[in-house]
Amino acid sequence: MSSLRHFFRAMYVVVAVLLAVALFVPQVRMYRQEQSHTEIVAQLRFLRERLDSGLGGEMQSMFPEGYVFSHVLYGLAWTDVAREQANYRDQAVREARWALQRLDSPSGRAVFDARSRPAYGVFYVGWSSRLRGAVIELAGAGAPETERFTADCEALAAAFDADGPFLAAYPGQAWPVDNVVAVAALRIHDRVIGSRFESVVARWLTAAKASLDPDTGLMPHSVTPVREGARGSSQAIIQRFLPEIDTAWANQQYDTFRREFIDTPLGLPGVREYPRGRDGAGDVDSGPLVLGISVSATVVTLGAARAHGDEPLANSLTGLGESLGVPITLGDSKRYALGALPIGDAFLAWSFAEPRPDAETAFAPVVGWWWRLPWHAIALAFLALLWFPIARELRPRSPRSAAPPAA
Numbered sequence: 001m002s003s004l005r006h007f008f009r010a011m012y013v014v015v016a017v018l019l020a021v022a023l024f025v026p027q028v029r030m031y032r033q034e035q036s037h038t039e040i041v042a043q044l045r046f047l048r049e050r051l052d053s054g055l056g057g058e059m060q061s062m063f064p065e066g067y068v069f070s071h072v073l074y075g076l077a078w079t080d081v082a083r084e085q086a087n088y089r090d091q092a093v094r095e096a097r098w099a100l101q102r103l104d105s106p107s108g109r110a111v112f113d114a115r116s117r118p119a120y121g122v123f124y125v126g127w128s129s130r131l132r133g134a135v136i137e138l139a140g141a142g143a144p145e146t147e148r149f150t151a152d153c154e155a156l157a158a159a160f161d162a163d164g165p166f167l168a169a170y171p172g173q174a175w176p177v178d179n180v181v182a183v184a185a186l187r188i189h190d191r192v193i194g195s196r197f198e199s200v201v202a203r204w205l206t207a208a209k210a211s212l213d214p215d216t217g218l219m220p221h222s223v224t225p226v227r228e229g230a231r232g233s234s235q236a237i238i239q240r241f242l243p244e245i246d247t248a249w250a251n252q253q254y255d256t257f258r259r260e261f262i263d264t265p266l267g268l269p270g271v272r273e274y275p276r277g278r279d280g281a282g283d284v285d286s287g288p289l290v291l292g293i294s295v296s297a298t299v300v301t302l303g304a305a306r307a308h309g310d311e312p313l314a315n316s317l318t319g320l321g322e323s324l325g326v327p328i329t330l331g332d333s334k335r336y337a338l339g340a341l342p343i344g345d346a347f348l349a350w351s352f353a354e355p356r357p358d359a360e361t362a363f364a365p366v367v368g369w370w371w372r373l374p375w376h377a378i379a380l381a382f383l384a385l386l387w388f389p390i391a392r393e394l395r396p397r398s399p400r401s402a403a404p405p406a407a
Helices: 002-029 037-052 057-060 064-085 088-102 122-137 144-164 175-190 196-210 232-245 247-261 295-307 311-324 340-351 371-392
Strands: 329-330 334-335
Touching: 002 311, 002 371, 037 057, 037 064, 037 088, 037 334, 037 340, 057 064, 057 340, 064 088, 064 340, 088 122, 122 144, 122 175, 144 175, 144 196, 175 196, 175 232, 232 247, 232 295, 247 295, 295 311, 295 340, 334 340
Parallel strands: none
Antiparallel strands: 329 334
C-alpha cells in the first residue's frame, strides 16, 4: 500500500512540474515584442510542407478564398522577409514564384468568373498582382513576370475607370478591401516599373473618399449586394495596404480605426469585429467572436500596426500571440496552435514579416504597463493550489506530531 502511495505521489509531482512549465512559458512569452527573421522563415517552412500536402484545397473547403489566401500570403511573407534581409532574396523570389504558379492554375481560379471585369474579378487579380509586383521588385528589371503584371494592371485600371471605385470580386458582390489591394498593385507597378497609373489612382482615391461609411468615416465592409459599415476583419487588411497608396490619408484612417476597433476586454489587446457601440455575430470573414473580438482581425492588425509604426499595439499583439498562440518549434519549422489551423500561421507569418517603417510615430499605449500582471497573478494562484499538497507533504513535522501515539 505504501509503494502505491509513493507511486501516485511521484506521478502528481511529475504532472505538477509539467503544468508549472506549461504555465510559466506563456507568461514569459508575453514579453516578446519581435520575431526574428529566422523564426518567420521557420513558420514558412511549416507552411510550405502543408501547402505541398494540400493545404490550399483544405482551406478552400472552409471559405471561398481559402486556396488563394493560403498561397498568396505565403508568397507575400517571403517577399517581405527579403525586403529587410537581402540574404533571403533568392529563396524568397523562388518561393514567391512557386506560389504564383499555384495561383495561376485552374485550382487558383476555380471559384472566380472569367466574365468579370477584370477577368476573374478584383480579388483574384488584385492579390495575385500585388504578389507579382513584389516578385518583380526583388528580382529586378527584366523579370519575366513584368509583361503579365503590366497587362493585369492595365485591366485593373480600365475596370476602375469604367466601374470604380469598388469592383466586384464575384458577379454582383463587391468588397472595398479587395479594391485597396488592387490599387496597391497599381502603386507598386508605378514604383518598380515606371509611372503609368497615377491618374487612375488619384481618381480612385477621390471616389473612395466620397463613399465612406458615414458612421465611422472608414471604408465600408461591403457595398454590393448590400452595403455594410466598417468591420474589423476587412479594416485590418485595408490598414495594412493603404499606406502604399496614400500615406497622409492612411494615417488619418488608421487613427480612426484605432479609436473605433481596438479594445481591451479582460485587459488583453484585441480588435473588435464591429465598431464601438455596435454588436454583431461572427461569420466566415471574422471567424468566431470572443467578447466581440475577432481573432483573425487581431492577427492581421499586427501587420497593419507594424506598417504604421504603431509600436505600442504591434508589441502588445506580438506578446499576446506568442503567449496564447502556443507556438511549437519542431526541427527547423515553427507552428502555432499545434498546427491545427495553418491558415492562421499564414496570416501570422505575413503580419510578423511586415517591415517596420524607418520613421518613428508616436502612438498612445493600448494597454497599461501592468496589463500582464493579472494574468501572472492567476497563474501564480493556480500554481499555489497545485503545489500546496506537495508542500504540505514536504513540510517538516514537529517531534510531538511525529511521535507515535502512547500505548
